[in-house]
Amino acid sequence: GETDFDAIILGAGAAGLMCAALAGQRGKRVLLVDHAPEPGRKILISGGGRCNFTNIHTAPDRYLSENPHFARSALSRYTAQDFLALVERHGIAWHEKTLGQLFCDGSARQIVAMLVDECARGAVDLRCDASIGEVSHADGLFRIALREGSFRAPALVIATGGPSIPKMGATGFAYDLARQFGLKVVQPRPALVPLKLPPGEALFRELSGVSTPVIARCGEGRFSEAALFTHRGLSGPAILQVSSYWHRGEDVGIDFVPDRESGWLLAAKRARPRAALRRVLEDALPGRLAEALSQRLAVEGDLGSQSDKALAAAEQRLRDWRFTPDGSEGFAKAEVTAGGIDTRGLSSKTMEAVKVPGLYAIGEAVDVTGWLGGYNFQWAWASGFAAAQAL
Ligand code: FAD
Missing domain, CATH: 3.50.50.60 (FAD/NAD(P)-binding domain)
Structure with missing residues (x-):
C-alpha cells in the first residue's frame, strides 16, 4: 500500500x-x-x-x-x-x-x-x-x-x-x-573555495601560512578581509568571498596595503630617503610577505634614489596585485x-x-x-x- x-x-x-x-x-x-x-x-x-x-x-x-x-x-x-x-x-x-x-x-x-x-x-x-x-x-x-x-x-x-x-x-x-x-x-560550480595558483607563482607558495588584511577584487566582488597564503595558492575569508565571483581565466586583484593612504610610498621617500623599499613594506606587512613583494617589485637601492614615477608604479602594483588562479580546490x-x-x-x-x-x-x-x-x-x-x- x-x-x-x-x-x-x-x-x-x-x-x-x-x-x-x-x-x-x-x-x-x-x-x-x-x-x-x-x-x-x-x-x-x-x-x-x-x-x-x-x-x-x-x-x-x-x-x-x-x-x-x-x-x-x-x-x-x-x-x-x-x-x-x-x-x-x-x-x-x-x-x-x-x-x-x-x-x-x-x-x-x-x-x-x-x-x-x-x-x-x-x-x-x-x-x-x-x-x-x-x-x-x-x-x-x-x-x-x-x-x-x-x-x-x-x-x-x-x-x-x-x-x-x-x-x-x-x-x-x-x-x-x-x-x-x-x-x-x-x-x-564550487564557491567559497580556496583558489590554486600556477607553478609560475611559486614564490608565493613559500609564504604558506602567512595571513594579512587585504581588499580582494574579482568581477563585481570586493571584500575587505584577511587573505591567507597556502602551499597550493590563496585562501582566507577575502579569497573565499571573491572565489564565488571568479571564473576560469579571470584575475583576482589584491590590495596588500588597504590601510595606507594613497601616495604612501612617495611620503615614505620624503620621510625616510635612506630606507630600502623592503624596510618600508615591513612596516605595513608581515615580514615574509614584505620580502617576497619587494623582490618582485625589483626596486633596488634606497627610496631616495627612486623616481617618484617608479614609486607611484610600485604602490599601484601593491594596491592591485594580479593573480591568475589556475583553478579552485573544487567541490571537495x-x-x-x-x-x-x-x-x-x-x-x-x-x-x-x-x-x-x-x-x-x-x-x-x-x-x-x-x-x-x-x-x-x-x-x-x-x-x-x-x-x-x-x-
Ligand atoms: P544541506 O544542508 O546540504 O542539506 C541537504 C540534505 O540533503 C543533507 O542532509 C543530505 O544528506 C541530503 N541529501 C543529499 N542528497 C541526497 C539524496 N540523494 N538522497 C537523500 N538525501 C540527500 N553557511 C552559513 O550560512 N554559515 C556557516 O557557518 C556555514 N559553514 C559551513 C561550513 C562548511 C564546512 C560547509 C560545507 C558549509 C557551510 N555553510 C555555512 C553552508 C551551509 O552549510 C549550506 O549552505 C546549507 O547547509 C544549505 O542548506 P540546504 O538545506 O539547502 O542543504
Whole structure:
C-alpha cells in the first residue's frame, strides 16, 4: 500500500528541516527524508562547529544568482531577526563574531536539536538512512519509493542541497530531479573555495601560512578581509568571498596595503630617503610577505634614489596585485555550490515550479548563493519558510 502525506520533503538539511517544521506546525502531514544517518550534518560542521546561523546584515545584494532579484521576496518575509527570535525561544546562547555574523556560544548541535524539536512539534515524520528510489508524478500526486514502501503527496519539496563536500553525503540529486521535471539548471560550480595558483607563482607558495588584511577584487566582488597564503595558492575569508565571483581565466586583484593612504610610498621617500623599499613594506606587512613583494617589485637601492614615477608604479602594483588562479580546490573543499536550479522556473514568493504545480525547490539546490558569514543559512531558512507557507 501507499502512505499519504500532504507534503514530502527530500533532504533534512537546513532548508528541509525548517520547511518541514513550519509546514507541520501549520497542520500539514509532512514526510521528511534523508539518506544520511542523521539530519543537518552540514549544520553540525558549520562555522567551525559553532554554526554561523545568520547574518544581521542580510540583504539581497549579498547573494549571487543569474536572477539577482529572485531572493528578495523570501529574504524580506523571513529575516535574520526572525531566526534569531527562534534561537532565543530555545534558550540558545549566541554572539556576534564579526561583520554581523551570529554564532552559537556552545555548539552547532543546538541548532540541529532546535530544528528537530520544531519538527517534532509539527509531528513531522522524519526518516534518515533512507534510500530514495524512483520519484514519479501522475494525477496530481508525487510518489517516492523508499525501502519500506511507497509514499505519495500532492507536494514535493527538493531540499537536497548542492554537491559541495561529497564526503558529507552531498550529491547532485537535486539537479537530476529538477531536470526530470523539466526545470533548467544553471551550471553548478564550487564557491567559497580556496583558489590554486600556477607553478609560475611559486614564490608565493613559500609564504604558506602567512595571513594579512587585504581588499580582494574579482568581477563585481570586493571584500575587505584577511587573505591567507597556502602551499597550493590563496585562501582566507577575502579569497573565499571573491572565489564565488571568479571564473576560469579571470584575475583576482589584491590590495596588500588597504590601510595606507594613497601616495604612501612617495611620503615614505620624503620621510625616510635612506630606507630600502623592503624596510618600508615591513612596516605595513608581515615580514615574509614584505620580502617576497619587494623582490618582485625589483626596486633596488634606497627610496631616495627612486623616481617618484617608479614609486607611484610600485604602490599601484601593491594596491592591485594580479593573480591568475589556475583553478579552485573544487567541490571537495567548497563551502557552497554556486549555480543550481534555475530560478526562472520558480516562483520567488513560494519556491514552486511555475510549470509543475506542487513541486518546490529550496536552499542551496537553487541558484542563490550567499556570501561567507551566515548568509547561506539565512537563505535556507527563508526559502524553507516561503515554501512552508505555500504548501
Ligand atoms: P544541506 O544542508 O546540504 O542539506 C541537504 C540534505 O540533503 C543533507 O542532509 C543530505 O544528506 C541530503 N541529501 C543529499 N542528497 C541526497 C539524496 N540523494 N538522497 C537523500 N538525501 C540527500 N553557511 C552559513 O550560512 N554559515 C556557516 O557557518 C556555514 N559553514 C559551513 C561550513 C562548511 C564546512 C560547509 C560545507 C558549509 C557551510 N555553510 C555555512 C553552508 C551551509 O552549510 C549550506 O549552505 C546549507 O547547509 C544549505 O542548506 P540546504 O538545506 O539547502 O542543504
